[in-house]
Amino acid sequence: MSVHALYVTAAYGITAVVLAGLIGWILLDQKGRKRDLAELEAAGVRRRSDKAEVEKS
Incomplete structure (x- = not known):
């Protein structure tokens, strides 16, 4: 195996x-x-996105 092939294999x-x-x-x-x-x-902690979805409905 050449030095270059060894380098490429290691990389x-x-x-x-x-x-x-x-x-x-x-x-x-x-x-x-x-x-x-x-x-x-x-x-009981809810996501802020859940609150925004409830307000839209």
């Missing part, structure tokens, strides 16, 4: 690892935000 590998990490981070954060939102809704 693609690092990019794949970084992208996988970012996607994992986003999915974990989404799970946490959904949990937070469920706790707030269970406590």
Whole structure:
């Protein structure tokens, strides 16, 4: 394997690892935000957008 091919392979590998990490981070954060939102809704806190929809009706 030439030096250039090794460089390209390493670049693609690092990019794949970084992208996988970012996607994992986003999915974990989404799970946490959904949990937070469920706790707030269970406590009776409503979204501002719900209030605006009620006023329009």
